[in-house]
Amino acid sequence: MTHSTYTGSARPLLHLLAAVLASTVTTATIETAQAQQTGAIELNLPGGSLTSALNALAAQTRLQIVFDAGVTAGVSTAPVSGHLTADAALSRLLAGTGIIYRYSGSSMITLSKAGAQADRSDGDATYLSTIVVKGGRHYGDNAPNVAVIGQEEIEQAQASSLPELVNKTPGVSLAGGVRIQGQTITIRGFGRQSDTRILLDGAPKNFEKYDQGTIFVEPELLKKVEIQKGATSVRYGNGGFGGTILMESKDAGDMLKPGQTWGAWGKTAYQTANKEFLETGAVYGKSDFGTPITYNGLLSLTWRKSDDMRIGGGEIYESSDSKLASALLKTGADFDGNEINTSVSYGRSNNWGPIAAVRGQLDINSADLPLGYDEAIARRLAWRELKDLTSTFEYKYTGDSDLVNARFMASYSSTGQHATRTHYRSAPAASVGGVENDATYSDFHLEAENTSNFTLGGLDHKLNYGVQYNAHKRDVMMFDLANVAKPDYNYGYYAPWYMPEGTQNTTSAFVRDTIDVTDTFKVTPGLRFDYVRSEGVPNAAPRYNNPAADHDYSAVSHQGFTPALSAEWQATPNVRFFADWAYAMRAPNIDELYSTQSVLTNASGTSRGLDIERNNTINLGIDVNFDDVFLDGDSLSTRVALFNNHVTSPVTRRIGTANLSGMNLTGQVPWYWNTPSYYSRGVEVQAHYETERMFGDLGFSWMEGERHAAINNIFYNGDTYLVDLAPTTLLATLGMKVPDRDLSFGWTATFVNAQDRTPYRQAGGSTYATKASPGYSVHGLFLDWTPKEGMMKDTELHVALENMFDKRYLPYLSDGISAMPGRNFKISLSRRF
Template identity: 35%
Template sequence: MKSLLPTPSLSLLLPLLLAIPESFAASTPAELELPPVTVYGVRSISPGKTSISSAEIERQQALTVQQLLDNLPGVDLNGSFRPGGQSLNIWGFGDVEDIRVQLDGANKGFEKYRQGSIFIEPELIKRITVDKGAHSVRFGNGGFGGTVQIESKDAADLLQPGQRLGGLAKLAWHSNDGQRLGSASVFARAEDEAALPWQFLLAVTARDSGNQRRADGSEYEFSNTHARSVLAKLSLPIGEAKLTLSAIEGRSQAWSPFAAKRDEMPAPTAAEIAKYGEREAWLRKVLWRDQRDSSQTLQWQYAPAAQPLLDLQLRLTRSSSVQDDQRPDSISSDFAASLGKQSHASYRDQQFELSNTARFATGALGHELAAGLQVQRHQRDTLMLLHTRTQDASYNYGWLQPYYMPSGQQRSLAGWLEDEMRWGRFSLKPGLRYEQVRTEGQPNLAPRYNDPKAGHDYSAAWHSGWSQHLAASWRASAAASWFADAGRSWRAPVIDEMFEVQSAAASAPATSRGLRKERVTALRGGLKFQQADWLSDGDALAATFTAFRNLVHDNIHKRFGVMVEPGSVRPAQLPFYRNLPGYRSEGLEVEAHYEQRRYFMTASLAWMDGEHRGSIRDPWSAKNQPLIDIGAPKAVLVLGAKWPAHGLALGWQGKFVGAQTQVPDDEIVPYALPAAKGYAVHGLFAQWQGRGRWAGSRMQLSVDNLFNRSYQPYLAEAVYAPGRNLKLSFSQQI
């Protein structure tokens, strides 16, 4: 094994949106609809949202969901290129609790230190929608960066018109890491299409690969993949209602570094190799990781056509992400700061949601009134073994919860209401949400970290409050529409922030039950242009310009540097976390899609900026500090041609990322990322869809990093990206 501009103010947009000429009052409410425009079956855009369809998912042939989203404006992959070491950053929000992810409505998120956050097999996904910013009262308690909604495949997505039973087999290969992918699906639906038919889908996938390679040919140690996934989905008609049950299970096993978000592993020394042998010497640097991820959703929908006041939805979901780690038997060190000799981490979520949408009119004003009730429960269980402490009672004889990753549960109860009111070409949608959150820690098994004299208090704490949102849109012409969103939301401290502790001898040993809510004021607005037959008959253009600004107050962070305000008395039991003054993030995005019969184009551009009030180390500093999690300027351009009669499409993709130099000084701010250089990466792709007797055959060919460029994305924390990668897949449907 070898290692080798001036800041834009979005508040100026709102008066413009409210200045509506009276001449538009006679327009019909139907003219106000802003349906997404799909270009080449790849991507659709609507105000504030971008969706990726199954066509682009297949084209990219990505290893992870995070890689799929990395080409979107304002969205960046955060972490390494190991499959288990990736999370997301949206609009400068990079913490797991700031990006809400749902799979078929089930909450997903894994907050374990230095690990990835989403473990969903892309082969099982039909669509991903990203709604950037905290701009919906349907979701609460976090998600300041936005919401990522992932939908699994349905039988209807695979069955051909008139087909009742079918199957699909797919094989794929990647050159960089020798990856092999195999997947198979069977799907069926009812014979009678006159009524709402039942549908069934069963799909399984398997991925195996060696280590990825950087552009210089060196191996990216312990980046191999061994994963299995299965999806089962059933839709049943019950009178005028529809019941859908879906379940997704995934499992991976591999040797991995404790911190999957890292680059090169430190190679064993000559002395270690001589003592243990080369393989054992390498394995002493890592651990065996068994990871399991699952989601189950039951959804009931009742929307009788004759009853516009009824569109009832009931959804029950469960999800879990579990990691079990085991270090080699030859290890003698404790590794107390990295989860010991053995560790177990389990994150489980349950949710009940009931909602209804009523559609009606009051005079010339059309309404779409929606209301909902949500009950959620998050359970976190952790445990580790310090095998050199098995005789020490203060460490519970070696078995304890990691003091930096405590166990506990968080429950929330919420109700929300929003009314979309349409009048002519103008729409106004106010929304309101109330939520109550109860967070309780689990007392540590080790007396060392369960000491009331040190301020260790694991009892429950409550947070509650209102969230408000206002959205407005105005269709200025048949092709152009203005839109704006303004909202205020909040999040309660997560379990880690409230109950992480240190021993009594540390400088800040206590739990942080007194933390205030973290709050955000979110602004978003811009222009959407959408027109068919733009340059020629049969073509289409869809484009958006979006500006945003987020003002965060009382942000929560670990306490270090200047521990208390100068001149104040330092408490004897200082909490480990504190509220800081806050920060801002802002930016601009442009996204455009154009298509005609023979050609297509997608282009996007994103720029962001942000800074803390004071600094993370010294909240009382008069000097503001650049925001650590701001992505570098990024442009992505896709150009292609197609020959529909032959089922053939070819294209080129270029990603152009600017340098990021607005970073804090490492000597002043712990956890700061190093400045990064700009880079450009090119790729090619081709797709063939069979015709006639080959109608069920499909082939995808693509090349990533065509010129084998060596580069380090800023948010990858100085991790080198993989080198050139040829990807080939073939599928056959019957």
Template identity: 40%
Template sequence: MDYKKVSALMLFMSFSLQATPQPEENKLTNNIADQQKNNQNKTVNEDIEDVITVIARSSSPDELKKINSVIAGRSTLSLGMIEQKQADNVAELLNTLPGVSSAGSIRPGGQTLNIWGFGKVEDVKIIVDGAQKGFQKYQQGSVFVEPELLKQVEVNKGPHDVKFGNGGFGGVVKMETKDAIDLLDPNRYVGGLLKYSFHSNNHQNMETGAVYGRTKNNFFDGLFYYTKRNSGNFKRPDGSRFVFSEDDMKSYMGKLNIRPNEEHTFTLSGIHSKRDSWQPWAAKYVEKMMPPTAAQIKKYGYKAAWLRKLVKRYQTDDSAQFKWNYQPTYNPLIDLTLHTTYSKTKQDDKRPAKNNPVASLGTMGNKSWVSYTDKTIELENVSLINIGDVNNALKIGVQTHLHDRDTLMYYKNYEKKPNYHYGYFQPAYMPSGKQQTYSFYVQDEISVSNWVLTPSFRYDYVRNHGKKNYASAYNDPDPKFGHNYSPVTYSGWTPRLGTYWQATNNIGFFGDISYAWQAPTVDESYEVQFTPKNGGSGKITATSRNLDKERDLSIRLGNILDFNNLVLDDDKLQIRATLFRQRVTNEIFVTRGFNGSICGPGKPCPLGQSNYRNLPGKLIVKGFELEAFYDSKYWFSSATYSMQKGERDTAPQAPWMHNKTYVATVAPRTATLTTGFKVPQWNIRAGWNAQFVRKQDRTGHEDRNHDGLPDLGAYALGPSSGYSLHNLFASWQPTFLPKAEVKLAVDNLFNKDYRLYLGENTYGLARNFKASLSYRF
């Protein structure tokens, strides 16, 4: 990529976000009424606001607009866009944002998120109403939130937000669920919602019901939401089916906001989702299952021959929050928030007890029980301090994050082996353990004239605790094999600096630089292998308590252009360009042999090598994004473009080789185009969308070392071909039935046969007709 040309281009971009004064006293009732009014009466700029957040609105065209760099660089999907997409999962919802890609398969529960080439679970923080979701089960997805519950999704790319530490190199995805005031008419105190949706590809039926209300004085508002998805198997473009990809998911949500006066706000909410189905054990990558042979069908019967290859999976996903905000009316030094959250995801898998099920150590045996629990508590205060012409918003916070993972499997083949605890033990590649994080952060948002400077620093203390395996094969006391599950700690500072400059009423620039770090996960610290007396080699058996933390020097530069009344009255154009570079050192990678060697050619390795190691050199991911959005009374359009490139200084499975290798998890170059029309008098909106994805040929399969072997070995991804997808969408609110709304969409209009690169070349979906009918009363 020619960064000089890109940088020159960015100098000609410009931006003017429309700001509004901070809320003043006696704001409670007015703010709620205004929010309800905005929910019912969309502005002509709603199509832009669905993707690039309009921060606020100016009461004077001459007023300078000031925001911070994190806000300037983030992307936001609002309620209108979420409902229009009618997505099956959150990854599908975000997949069209530049720099954000879905990884894994289309199977229910098989998706993870990749931002700027960072695709590990710990690299992309998932936040739902403030609750962190930390599901890291091997070969499974990580995002199980029902999109129907969401009113807004924010994507903050890169590690530039002071509120998040220890990870998140790719970024943070913050999801907010619906409130009663998002659904109520301004003059109503009680309401309800009924909605039905249908997807043709997998014959999916989805029913939604909700009841909600508020008191006349807005003392409290609350809602209860229920949604159910039920579907058959997904279809590929060639007409075949992803067998055993049925979905049967139910979600429940309750939320209550209490405002005893203008200074206090309390929020209580909870979400519960559950799935229960037969499916392949590895939801993330299993695509085409080998059907049973004629001999197997004859021996077990057709149904049993299939089921012996599957697991009966029962999954629950829960999250809850309590939030208290105290903001005295006449004291700008206090804006205090106490926020506590709880999140737990469980998967219980069971293979059929009879008919010789296909079970193995690598797929967690005949039965398995896994749970990941995250608990957080945060206390934060924001003080507004004005000294002359300098305005300060000083943010100080403390956080505690407790992550607990319990894993257990039963492997029938080992039920008579005492060294494997008679079949009940933790998978060696997915140990049980805890990670405790204690944090402190300070940020000062300094506004001077048309500049906003945001210096911050954060301190994290991380303590990993391993849990000894029940199986002595993975808990050998001989120190030369390194089965050491004792705690290990990491700590350090993360300095950040952000800046935003409103050069003119139409030109603004933003930039961020962060030096973040990430501690090893429980997996990386405590994965082991069995020892020689249990049949192993003893070469790579040890836990990895000697790892250094990873470091990421991340730089982001950008600017945005914003014009009103450019061609037509009340039209709007926004363009945002972003240039980024991330440099990771001490990258943690799994230790495995390469070309017959573990420590290098001719170098003998002692027994008990750690299962993970830090790589020498650096990993660099850099890229460029361009987003343009136009909206007017009758017409709207948008275009995005994203390109990324990633390279390491060395081969990760052979760190003694100093030849450069590509980063396999970098998404292909992608562009999107959208255009459509609106008929305001009939409440009709319709359009066309296309996604253009380039082939990906930098996958780690290359032989840049000229040794006859792929650079990344088994950790490479297969090259993929380019493709384009075309979609249609429409919505209609009948004037004779204003409380009803119909939404229609067609995905993959031309039934294009395509493969998902980050899904290890799994098939995409065939043409899919989507329709929903909702009615509010």
């Protein structure tokens, strides 16, 4: 049964527009270049050719650096890395070279030899005859398998969740649907929560409650999101076969205007598809107060509230509303090469939602209809309260010694959800969480590392090494009213058999050495070791803690080395090649090791005998940048990434009668097991073209993969498709710029091919796989206004019309059950003071 279609009025939107246009409490995101002049950022500049180092500095800071070609000819420099301002990095690069620099405007730096005469001088700006370095390459200095979403892109996206924010990245997909508490992220066909590693300010975020989403961090708190696709870095280990998502929260240095010691920021936003309101603001400051120590601090608050979502075609999805309040407190101090940073972020939300948040429209049981529509709906819902906390402490030292660049970090994070059923005709089953359940996943994390820069054997080395410790804990409890009188179920109080309690502690060490073989070719060998000790908490219900059913919650350990090798070759000033390989590992998680069933089933045992999974993975890439391609002053950036994964001993749940054949009825076999291997491979392409008046972007992703035999029948004589492969997708943007008005506008489109490569019709795969899905296209419009001068300076206006043709579509990775938002008008207005 469905709800009536949407017939809302535009009057609330008109009132909002009038209010925000009349308001002066608005805000603008600081220009990246200006922020990086006044605030330190993480820089990694190669040694050797000064020209190459300046190219890297321009790309990483988005500054434009100009100079005559003869200024840097034949000049070499030592590598520079660390948390530095642009000024500090330039000073180190140019030390002893006889080259000086000066700012020409807010985002341009000119270099010259000391005492040299410039060809032309105009006020404070100096222009040299030959410009040889142009900063601001669209894709920066990262490899093609790395995507960075900066502050400007975050503001333009106006996303309500992290999965929505990263969804426009080739190879990355939102899964789960429109309900924020049910959204997950899939990267390159890896869809399990443990396949995408997520960190906020270095703190791991691990939440794997069944059908309840992955990450609940408010996008308004973030200044940058970096997506490292694949599992080829030894810096991160034990899982993350799809990739790693690194989120960085805002700090005072990102928000302050040039010359400010304190400031304020405010923003208001609205979108029509779910009538969502957003209000957010911050106060911040940075000063030394006349002492040798520079202090900084930021306090940010965000409130977001929406009604039920209107999907394409007009239908309203019941109980898809949301309400979220978030806060961020961040402080820091730096002195004499020492830097201390602390942060605490907290978010809280509550709403009514379906028992499984990953689902589409609510279905109504005909037996409940005599009770009335509202009561019939309520019987399908649970009241969820979610709390998300992240706290970090970080210390960095970058002194005068190239050998000591130390970093220490400690963090604690937790995500907890309390769910309650209050409307039901009969007691809710334990398989759907009972009447009430609690699940809290927490992580205590420590890191210590150092980076040493030195020359050995005539080659420059950047040696990064460290140790890490992570203590992960799962606290779970349920009240099963249907079995409240049964001692075998501990009178209704126990952890669900499919979501056990337990701890998993990981101790790790890693080393990686970036070696400059030549000025244009570098290699980075690396090695990581992980020791993982897991221990379950015996279930309080004797039914699920029975030695006769092979229930064993005692500790088990897994360990392994992850070797890796990367190479980068600057073939020409415009073309770079990349290659990465790793033999990554993933230890089974608590759910896989200690989930169980009763003795009455055929596969009841815990799965302590599981082997680690291995991924023999490789990335290849090329990055091409050209200027003056079709027109004077234009630029074209193109990058291509190819990947191949071969996963051995994958862990899956034992399902299917074929997998249970020949087993005795007492169920002396584990519920999870290692199954035959699978592979996935694909290609991702990104291209950006820009002139003074126009710009365009293309993003393309294609992937395929097959599993030997089948999940539900390992004896099947053939291969089957993987479940979580995203369809072939093309992302397109075409825009125009009006530089005199600081205005840009344009069109966006997403073209998705049909996905018929699903195991749904292979070897009885309809019991676990998703049906084939048709292709679709979705179009939108956008406008961005960021005035740089006049009374509206420091103001930003972002407007977007998404799904402009109101198309109803169900992405393949929504399991074919959840449609996406319909026509959606978004607007945000902000200002810095």
